[in-house]
Amino acid sequence: MGTTIDPAPGEHVAMLRKARGWTQTQLSDRASVSTSLLSKIEVGNRALTPEVAASLGRAFGMSMAEVLGRASVAANDEQLLAELRAAMRDYDMPEDQAAPEDRIAADLRTADGYRDAVDVAALITLLPGLLRDATTYAHTANSGAAWSTLADVYSTVYWLAARHRWMDMAELAVTRQRWAVEQQPNPVAEAFAARDRAGTYLNFGAVERGLVVVDRAIVAVQSAPLGTTDRDLAMGILNLRGMTLAGRLQDKKEAKREAQRHIDSAQRAASSFPAGDIDAHGLTFGPQNTLTHVLATNVDLGQPQAALALTDNLDQALTGLPPTRVAPTRINAARAQLDLGDRDGALENLSLAFDAAPQMARIHPMGREVLRVLSSLHRRSNPELVRLSRLSGIRL
Incomplete structure (x- = not known):
C-alpha cells in the first residue's frame, strides 16, 4: 500500500x-x-x-x-480512491443511519494525526468511510459544528489530492468544502476553505487569481464578527497562503512587495500566540509555522541566503512541528543550500526530510528534484545518496 x-x-x-x-x-x-x-x-x-x-x-x-507529474498509488489503493471519489459524488446523499458523533470526532482526530505524520497509506484507507459518516452527520444534525466537521474532512481530502497533484480531485474537494461551510455561517471555516481554494490556483500556476481569492477572504474576515483569537487564526492562515502565492509571481519586484505584505500580516497574527503554534481544522498556525513559510517564500523569491539566515538553529525552529511541516521546510532549506553551492548541507537537510516524513519526501516534487540534482552533480559514491535513491526510486 x-x-x-x-x-x-x-x-x-x-x-x-x-x-x-x-x-x-x-x-x-x-x-x-x-x-x-x-x-x-x-x-x-x-x-x-x-x-x-x-x-x-x-x-x-x-x-x-x-508538468510536475501526478503521483501514482499502488494498485491495491486504487479501489480506495474510487470509493473516496464515490463518497464525494454523494455529497447530498446521506446514509440511512448516522454514525455516533463521538466516533466521527475520534476518526477526524485520527485523520489529522495521519495527515500530520504524512501517513498517506493510512489516510487513504480511513477517508472514504469518514467522509460518508461526516456527510450523514452534517445532514442529520444540521448544525454549524457538524457542517464545519464535514468541511474539515474535505480539507483533508484536498490535502491528500494536492500532495499527489490529483488536481481534478483537489478542485472537487475545495468545491465541496466551500459548499459545506456555506450551510451554516462560520467565518473561520470559510477562511480555511478560501485558503484551500487558493491552493488549487497555486498548483495550477495561476498565482494571481489565487491572490485574489486570498485578499477577498481577508476582507471578509476583517468584517466578520469574530473574537481576537479566531480573527488572528483566520488572518494568519490566509496570509501564509498569500505569501506563498506572492513569492511565485513572475514580476519579482511585485513578488517581493506582495510577499512582504502577507509576511508582515502573518507575523502580526502569529504574535497573538506567544505560547506556541496551535492546531485548528487540521492545520497549524503560530510563530513557528509562519517562519517555515517565510523561509519557503524567500527561496521562491530567489533569496536563498535570506531564507537560511532566518534562523541559526533550524533544528530548534522546527521542534514540535508535525512532520507535514518539518519535511517541506527541510526540502526548502536543501534547495536554498543547493542554490548556494552547499551540496553537503543540501544532502543533510534532504536526508532529514526523508527521515521526518518518508512518504511525503518521496512524492514532493522539489524533494525529488533536489535529490536528482545532487545525484547528477556528485562525482563519487555516496552511501547517503544510495539510501535516498532507494527510498525515492530515483536512479543515481
Whole structure:
C-alpha cells in the first residue's frame, strides 16, 4: 500500500517535450525559458522550480501540477480512491443511519494525526468511510459544528489530492468544502476553505487569481464578527497562503512587495500566540509555522541566503512541528543550500526530510528534484545518496 514511483519533475518535462516532438529550443521559445536552463533541468543539473514549471505548463497547455507529474498509488489503493471519489459524488446523499458523533470526532482526530505524520497509506484507507459518516452527520444534525466537521474532512481530502497533484480531485474537494461551510455561517471555516481554494490556483500556476481569492477572504474576515483569537487564526492562515502565492509571481519586484505584505500580516497574527503554534481544522498556525513559510517564500523569491539566515538553529525552529511541516521546510532549506553551492548541507537537510516524513519526501516534487540534482552533480559514491535513491526510486 502507498504511492508508486514516478519520474522526477525535470525528467517528466523531457518526456512531455519528446512526446510532442519538440526540440529543447522550440519548448524554450514557447515558454520564454532559456535553452541552457531547460537543458540543465532535463538532465538533472538544475532543479525544476515552481515558477519555471508554471511557464512550461503554459507552453504545454497544462497546469503546473501536470508538468510536475501526478503521483501514482499502488494498485491495491486504487479501489480506495474510487470509493473516496464515490463518497464525494454523494455529497447530498446521506446514509440511512448516522454514525455516533463521538466516533466521527475520534476518526477526524485520527485523520489529522495521519495527515500530520504524512501517513498517506493510512489516510487513504480511513477517508472514504469518514467522509460518508461526516456527510450523514452534517445532514442529520444540521448544525454549524457538524457542517464545519464535514468541511474539515474535505480539507483533508484536498490535502491528500494536492500532495499527489490529483488536481481534478483537489478542485472537487475545495468545491465541496466551500459548499459545506456555506450551510451554516462560520467565518473561520470559510477562511480555511478560501485558503484551500487558493491552493488549487497555486498548483495550477495561476498565482494571481489565487491572490485574489486570498485578499477577498481577508476582507471578509476583517468584517466578520469574530473574537481576537479566531480573527488572528483566520488572518494568519490566509496570509501564509498569500505569501506563498506572492513569492511565485513572475514580476519579482511585485513578488517581493506582495510577499512582504502577507509576511508582515502573518507575523502580526502569529504574535497573538506567544505560547506556541496551535492546531485548528487540521492545520497549524503560530510563530513557528509562519517562519517555515517565510523561509519557503524567500527561496521562491530567489533569496536563498535570506531564507537560511532566518534562523541559526533550524533544528530548534522546527521542534514540535508535525512532520507535514518539518519535511517541506527541510526540502526548502536543501534547495536554498543547493542554490548556494552547499551540496553537503543540501544532502543533510534532504536526508532529514526523508527521515521526518518518508512518504511525503518521496512524492514532493522539489524533494525529488533536489535529490536528482545532487545525484547528477556528485562525482563519487555516496552511501547517503544510495539510501535516498532507494527510498525515492530515483536512479543515481
